Amino acid sequence: MSQTLAPTPEPGAPQHDPDELEGRAADARSRRGAWIALPPAAYLVLLFALPLVIVLVYSFATRGTTGQTILSDWNLLSYRRLFDPLVREIALRSVGYALVTTGISLVLSYPFAYYIATRSPRVRNVLLVLVMVPFWSNFLVRTYAWRVLLSSSGPVSQLTELLGMGQTRLLFTTTAVVLGLVYGYMPFMILPLYAAIERIDLGLVEAARDLYASGTRAFWRVTWPLSRPGVIAGSILVFIPSLGAYVTPEILGGSKTTMLGSYIVRQFLSARDWPFGSALSFVVMALMLAATLIYFRTGGRTL
Amino acid sequence: MTGPGSTVEPRGAARRLLAANAWLVYAFFYAPILVLIALSFNENRLVGVWRGFTFDWYGQMLSNGAVLRAIRNSLIVAAMSTVLATVLGTAAALSLERFRFRGRQAFDALLYLPVIVPDVTMAVMLLLFFVRAADAMFVVSGAQVRLGLTTITLSHVAFNISFVAIVVRARLAGMDPTLEEAAADLYASRWQAFRRVTLPQMAPGVLGGALLALTLSLDDVVITSFVSGPGSTTLPVYVFGLVRRGVTPLINAVSTAMLVASMVLVLASVLLQRRRELS
Secondary structure, eight states: OHHHHOOOOOTTOOSSOHHHHHHHHHHHHHHHHHHHHHHHHHHHIIIIIHHHHHHHHHHTSEEOTTSOEEOSSOOSHHHHGGGSHHHHHHHHHHHHHHHHHHHHHHHHHHHHHHHHHTSOHHHHHHHHHHHHHHHHSOHHHHHHHHHHHHSTTSHHHHHHHHTTSOOOOOTTSHHHHHHHHHHHHHHHHHHHHHHHHHHSOHHHHHHHHHTTOOHHHHIIIIIHHHTHHHHHHHHHHHHHHHHTOOHHHHHHOOGGGOOHHHHHHHHHHTSOOHHHHHHHHHHHHHHHHHHHHHHHHTTOOOO | OOSTTSSSSOOHHHHHHHHHHHHHHHHHHHHHHHHHHHHTTBOOSSTTSOOOBOOHHHHHHHTOHHHHHHHHHHHHHHHHHHHHHHHHHHHHHHHHHHOOOTTHHHHHHHHHHHHHSOHHHHHHHHHHHHHHHHHHHHHHHOOOOOSSHHHHHHHHHHHHHHHHHHHHHHHHHTSOHHHHHHHHHTTOOHHHHIIIIIHHHHHHHHHHHHHHHHHHHHHOOHHHHHHOOTTOOOHHHHHHHHHHHOOOHHHHHHHHHHHHHHHHHHHHHHHHHHHHHHO
C-alpha cells in the first residue's frame, strides 16, 4: 500500500521510513513461515523426494543373475523392455479397464448426482452422507464383499440359478474386475459431479425452457456444458486410481486380467527384478502426473 | 424453485428414471456390505449357503493369536502415524495459507505429489529407500535396521501429511483472517492470538484431517505390505493374505468387524461436525 500511495510525511511524524519498517516485518514473517514449513518439508524431502530419486536411479540399473541389483552399470535396458508385447498387453488392458470403469461410473453417477443436487438441502445432506459411509469403510473389505457375492456358490450365482439362468461364473473375469473398480472408485465421480451440478444457476435452465427449448435441448445446451468441470474432475479422479489398481484385480481377477499394479508388485516380491519394476512404476507415475496436470489445466480444483 | 411445478425438475418418465437410478446406485453401494455382514453370522462353513445363526466365527476371531497381533499392530501404527501426520500436516497447511516465504511454491508442489502418486509406486519408493537407508546405517554405525512397525509408521506419515494438509488448508482458507488481525490489534501476543483465535477456529479441520489420516492408515494394504517385516503384519495385510487364498467364514467375521469400526468412525465425525455447527 505505502509503495503505491507514497504519502507525504506529516510534520512531527516518527522519523522511521515506513517502507523499511514494513519490509523488516515482512522479512520476519517470511522467516517464521519458513520455520513452520521446515519440519513437514524436511520429512517429505527425506521420505518422498529422495525415495523418488532412488527409484529413478534403480530404473537405470541392471538385474544380476541371482536377482540382486547392480547399480554401477547404468543403461536403458529396463526401459527398452517396456515395449515387450507382454508389457504392452498389460498396459493396454489397464488403460482399457480404467477407461471402461470411468465410463460406467460417469453414466451411473451423472443422473445420480443430478438427482441429489435437485433435492431440498436437508434431504441432500442425508443422501450425501449415505454415499460417504460405504466409501469411508475399508477398501479391501468392500472388494472382498464382491468376492463373496460372486463366488461360485455365492448369492449372485444362487440367484441366477433360481431364475433358471444357470450358475454364473463371474469371479476372476474382466467383468468382476471392472465391477470391483466401479464399486471402489465411483464416489470419486459422484462428489465432484454433485459439486458442479449443485452450483449451476437453475434460473438459466428455466430461461432456456421459457424460450421454448425442449427439456433434452435445455439439458445438452445449458446443464451439461456448465457441469463439464465436474465431469472432467470426476473422470480423472476415477481414471487415475483405476489405472494403478492393485488390490481389486488381485482379489477379483485372474491370470488373464493382470493389471500394471500387480505386474509391478510381482517384479519386487517374486521376480526380483527391481530395475524393471522401478522403470515400470516410474512410467506409471509419470502418466498419472500428466493426467493430473491436464486436470489442473482445465481448471479443476477439488482433489 | 425445484418444486414439482417448476420447469427445471424433470417430469414424467425422466423423473421416475432419475429416482430409480438413485435407488439402484444405493442398492449397488449397500447390498454387498449387507450380504457380507449377514454371512458373517452364517453357521455353514460353505459361505454362500445359509444354515443358521451363530457367533462362532467371532469367537474364533477373538481367540486367533495372529488376528489379535495384527489388530494390535494396526492400532499402534495408526495411532502413532496419525499424531505425527496431523502435527506435520497442520504445520504445512499453516505455513502455506498464512505466510509467504522462499520456496513456498516448490513446497506446495511437493505436498501435492504424494496424493497423486499411485500406491504401488509409493510402495516401491519407500521399500527402496528403507533398503538403502539400512545399508547406509550399517556402514556408518553398524546398526541393523529392519523392516517393521517403525518403517510402516514412517511410511504412513509420508502419505498422510498431504491429506491432513489439504483438509486443514480448506478450513483455513474459509476462515476470516480479520479475527486474527483484530487479536493482534488488541495487543495479543502471536502465541496468544494463535492459541485463542486461530487454533479453536481451525480445530474442526485438524480433527477432520486426523480422522482421514486414521482411516487411510487403517486402510492401507499395498504400501504396508512392502515395508513390513516378519511379525509386523497389520490387519489389512493379514486379511489380504487370507483373501487371496479364498473365502472363509473367519474372514467374513474379521471384515465385518473392520466395517463396523470404520462406520463408527465416520458416524462419530459426522455427529461431531453437526454438534459444532449447532453450537
